[in-house]
Each structure stands twice: as structure tokens, then as C-alpha cells.
Amino acid sequence: MVKKYYQILGVSESATSEQIKQAYRKLAIKWHPDKFSVKSLSEKEEANKKMREINGAFEVLGDEDKRKRYDLGETNFTSDFAGSACEAEMEDIKERIRRKQEEIDLTRDLLENEEERIRIMEEMWLLNAEFIDRDGTYIEISAAMGFNFPRVYASDLEAEGYSHLWNPYKDWLDKVWKMPITLKRGEKEESDELKKFKAEMFKAIKEVGVILETRKKDKEKSRKNSSLERDRVNAIEAIERELRERGIKAEDLGENSNYQEQINNLDKQWKIRSLRDKIKEYICHTSKEKESYGKQDNLRHLKEKLYQNEEEWNKEKETLLTEVEELKKTPSKNNQEKLTKKVNDLEELAKQLLKEIQVLKVEIQEVKEEGDNSPSALSFINQKEQELQLKQSRLQQLNSIITNNNNNNNNNNNPWPIIPIVGTVGVVALLGLIAYRLSKKRVRR
Numbered sequence: 001m002v003k004k005y006y007q008i009l010g011v012s013e014s015a016t017s018e019q020i021k022q023a024y025r026k027l028a029i030k031w032h033p034d035k036f037s038v039k040s041l042s043e044k045e046e047a048n049k050k051m052r053e054i055n056g057a058f059e060v061l062g063d064e065d066k067r068k069r070y071d072l073g074e075t076n077f078t079s080d081f082a083g084s085a086c087e088a089e090m091e092d093i094k095e096r097i098r099r100k101q102e103e104i105d106l107t108r109d110l111l112e113n114e115e116e117r118i119r120i121m122e123e124m125w126l127l128n129a130e131f132i133d134r135d136g137t138y139i140e141i142s143a144a145m146g147f148n149f150p151r152v153y154a155s156d157l158e159a160e161g162y163s164h165l166w167n168p169y170k171d172w173l174d175k176v177w178k179m180p181i182t183l184k185r186g187e188k189e190e191s192d193e194l195k196k197f198k199a200e201m202f203k204a205i206k207e208v209g210v211i212l213e214t215r216k217k218d219k220e221k222s223r224k225n226s227s228l229e230r231d232r233v234n235a236i237e238a239i240e241r242e243l244r245e246r247g248i249k250a251e252d253l254g255e256n257s258n259y260q261e262q263i264n265n266l267d268k269q270w271k272i273r274s275l276r277d278k279i280k281e282y283i284c285h286t287s288k289e290k291e292s293y294g295k296q297d298n299l300r301h302l303k304e305k306l307y308q309n310e311e312e313w314n315k316e317k318e319t320l321l322t323e324v325e326e327l328k329k330t331p332s333k334n335n336q337e338k339l340t341k342k343v344n345d346l347e348e349l350a351k352q353l354l355k356e357i358q359v360l361k362v363e364i365q366e367v368k369e370e371g372d373n374s375p376s377a378l379s380f381i382n383q384k385e386q387e388l389q390l391k392q393s394r395l396q397q398l399n400s401i402i403t404n405n406n407n408n409n410n411n412n413n414n415p416w417p418i419i420p421i422v423g424t425v426g427v428v429a430l431l432g433l434i435a436y437r438l439s440k441k442r443v444r445r
Contacts, residue, residue, distance in 0.1 A: 005057040005070065013071070017064070024058040028143050033136035041125075044132045051139045058146055093131045097124070122185065129183050137194045138176050144205050162211065165204050172201060227366070228272070232263050235276035242280050246287035253282060270367045270380040317397065324405060343405050350398045353391055360388050 006013050009023040029035075031054060036047040060066045060077055070077075101124065169175075181191035239259055243250065250257050256279050266272045320342075327339045364384050367377065 005061050008053050008057040009061060011061075017062070020058070020061050024054065024062065024146070027054045028146075032143065033140050041128050041132055044136065045128075048132060048135045048139055051143065055139065055142050055146060062146070093127060093134070097127045097131065125185055126183055129185070129189055130181065133181065133183065133190055133194055134177050137198050138173070140198060141172065141176070141201050141205075144202050162208055165207050169201055169204055224370075228267065228269065231269050231272045232266075235263050235272050236260055238276055239279050239283070242283045246283055248283050248286055252286055253279065256282060268372055268377070269370050270372065270377050273363060273367070274380050313394070317401075321401070339405075343402060346398055346402050350395060350402060353395045353398065357388065357391050357395065360384060360391065364388065
């Protein structure tokens with residue numbers, strides 16, 4: 001069953017935030033009090049009621065946090081437009097209307113004076129008109145707050161820095177429901193006082209909306225700058241760590257020897273990460289040429305083979321499996337130690353690979369959120385996604401090798417296998433029985 005708020009806005013429960021905004025705008029325009037300014041009081045009241053429902057639904061579904069809570073079953077939400085604050089005033093006017101209607105009903109047949117009857121009917125009309133005018137003004141101001149994106153709430157308007165705009169309207173609900181207004185049937189069915197106040201409110205809301213939009217952009221810019229700075233620091237640290245581990249100096253990097261300056265001048269995360277990867281690959285190539293690490297660090301050698309093409313990796317994997325099987329065929333303390341060392345290296349490599357996969361997922365997501373749809377950025381994302389798939393595949397294969405060897409080791413760790421034990425016990429028992437019978441024959445003789 002479609003939930004009430006979704007039904008009011010005419011959207012599905014899976015609707016996006018943009019679809020919800022569009023549905024709200026469409027309905028708000030349709031039922032806005034301005035559209036009913038020349039209609040009858042009953043039509044105005046119906047429009048106000050509909051608009052109040054639309055505002056209430058959008059308050060919840062238009063807010064990500066409230067929408068999640070609503071979807072989980074929560075129904076008690078405090079209005080950001082402070083609608084509940086005017087309930088007492090609304091009920092007071094409604095009660096006065098009810099009493100006036102009762103007065104008319106009780107005295108309808110008793111009133112001989114036509115002028116008195118007209119006076120009471122006029123009072124009844126004024127009460128209805130007052131309620132609809134005040135209620136419509138409240139709804140229009142609330143809608144104006146909701147129409148400004150980012151949405152403007154009373155709490156935003158009261159925030160520090162906006163007091164010069166908001167202080168005159170801080171108690172706007174009290175003013176809407178309590179300020180003296182003048183209405184006259186057939187001439188002035190909407191008060192000038194509320195019209196003027198409404199126009200002032202709209203102006204203040206728009207001005208604050210501009211400020212909030214600017215503040216939002218500044219925050220986003222600051223966040224991006226902070227993320228870029230973090231990426232720059234991380235990229236430089238990654239390059240310097242690679243240089244230290246491989247015994248390479250910065251001057252050996254050729255055109256990238258001033259890598260710090262190059263990185264600090266880049267303005268996109270994907271550009272920083274792309275240059276970082278390029279320099280790390282160059283360091284790897286340079287260290288291979290110098291042969292400064294290959295024979296000394298088996299783990300690094302294996303890790304680099306891990307990222308080769310499928311054919312190269314399969315050759316390395318076959319070599320690794322052959323070495324393991326050879327060590328198993330000739331059990332000895334020395335071979336057992338070598339086998340344990342190989343398995344430990346593989347486990348350490350799997351841990352490193354898992355960490356790289358987690359980091360890579362975050363990097364891909366961050367670059368996507370950066371919103372750069374240029375061909376170069378999209379190419380970088382595609383390249384990273386392919387790298388992620390490769391690493392996930394290699395990790396799966398590594399874990400398979402580790403699991404198989406751990407199982408075999410557990411089976412081989414039993415120094416007294418059950419079959420040899422049973423066989424040995426059987427032979428000893430048979431020899432004992434033969435010896436016993438031979439001894440009995442000698443005694444009889």
C-alpha cells in the first residue's frame with residue numbers, strides 16, 4: 001500500500017529526490033492561494049487545506065533524514081515551518097465561527113429585525129474571511145520557504161549573520177495570526193496588512209536563500225580544496241615511500257623529478273592520482289633496470305608478477321604451485337620451513353591486496369563524486385575499475401592457493417597417520433600369537 005505522503009505528492013516510494021521536488025512544485029503551483037484569490041470562501045478554504053497537506057508531505061519527503069525515518073514507520077515530525085505554533089490561534093478563530101453559526105441557527109426564526117440578522121451574517125462572513133486570509137498567508141510563506149533550494153527554514157533565517165534580514169520577521173507566525181487586519185465584503189476580501197507583510201517576508205526569504213546558496217557553494221569549494229590537499233599529501237607520501245623502498249633518488253625520475261611541484265599545481269583528484277600512478281610505475285621500471293631488489297625481496301617480486309597480464313600471471317602461478325608441490329614431496333624440516341615461509345608470504349600478499357582493493361574502491365567513488373565528465377576523467381575511472389576487477393580476481397586466486405595449502409599442511413602435520421598405526425599394531429599382535437603357540441608346543445613335549 002502506498003504511504004500517505006507519497007500519495008499526496010503523487011509519487012512512488014522509489015521516487016528520487018528530484019522527482020519529489022518536481023511533484024511538489026507542480027502541486028504547489030496548482031493549489032497556491034494566489035490561484036484562488038477571486039474564488040469563493042469555500043473554494044479558498046479547500047485550496048488552503050490541500051496546500052497544507054502538500055507542504056506537510058514535502059517537509060518530510062523533501063528531507064533525506066526525515067524521509068528515511070518516515071519509511072521506517074515514524075509519523076511524528078516537528079514542522080520546520082513552525083506550523084504547530086499557530087494551532088491555538090487557528091482553533092480560536094474556528095471556535096468563534098462555530099459559535100457564530102450556532103447563534104445564527106438559534107435565532108434565525110426569532111429575529112424580527114432584518115438589520116440584526118444581516119449584522120450577524122456579516123460577522124460570520126468576516127470570521128470566515130479572516131481565517132482564510134490568515135491561513136492562506138501562512139501557507140504562502142511556508143511554501144516560499146520550501147520553494148527556495150537549498151530549502152530555507154526558520155532556523156536558517158535565525159542563524160547568526162542573518163539577523164539584519166530576519167529580526168523584523170522573527171515572530172512571523174504571531175504576526176500572521178494576531179496582527180489587526182481590515183476586511184470588507186465585496187470590496188476587500190484580502191487584507192492590505194497581510195499582503196504587505198507577505199511581500200516583506202518573500203523579500204527576506206529570497207535574500208537569505210541567496211546567502212544560503214552562496215554559503216553552500218563556499219562550503220563545497222572548501223571541502224573540495226580540503227580533499228585536494230589531502231590527495232596531494234597522500235600522493236607525495238606514496239611516491240616518496242616507493243622511492244625509499246626501491247633505493248631510487250628523486251633526480252632519477254627525469255621529467256618527474258619535480259613531482260611535488262607538479263602535484264601541487266593539479267586541480268582535480270583524478271589528475272593527482274593519475275600522476276601518482278604514472279610516477280610509481282616509472283620508479284618500478286627504473287628499479288628493475290638497476291636490479292636493486294628482485295633477488296632480495298621475494299614478496300615484492302611476487303606482488304609485481306601479480307599485476308602482469310593473464311599469461312604472465314598464470315606462468316608465475318604455475319611456477320609457484322610447482323615449487324610448493326616439490327617441497328611437499330620431500331618432507332624435511334628445511335622444506336617445511338620453506339613451505340611455511342611461502343604460505344606466509346602469500347597470506348601477507350593477500351592482506352596487502354585486500355587493503356589496496358578497499359582504497360581503490362574509495363578512490364573510484366571520490367573521483368565519480370567530483371563530477372568531472374571530461375573524456376580524460378572518464379578514461380581514468382574506467383582504467384581504475386578495470387584495475388579493481390583484476391585485483392579482485394587475483395585475490396580470489398591467492399586465497400584459493402592459501403586455503404588448499406593450509407588444508408594439506410593440517411593433514412601432513414599428523415606424525416602418526418592412522419593407517420600405519422593400525423598396520424603396525426596388527427603385525428605385532430600376529431607375531432605375539434605365533435610366539436605364544438610355539439611356546440605351548442615346547443611345553444607339551
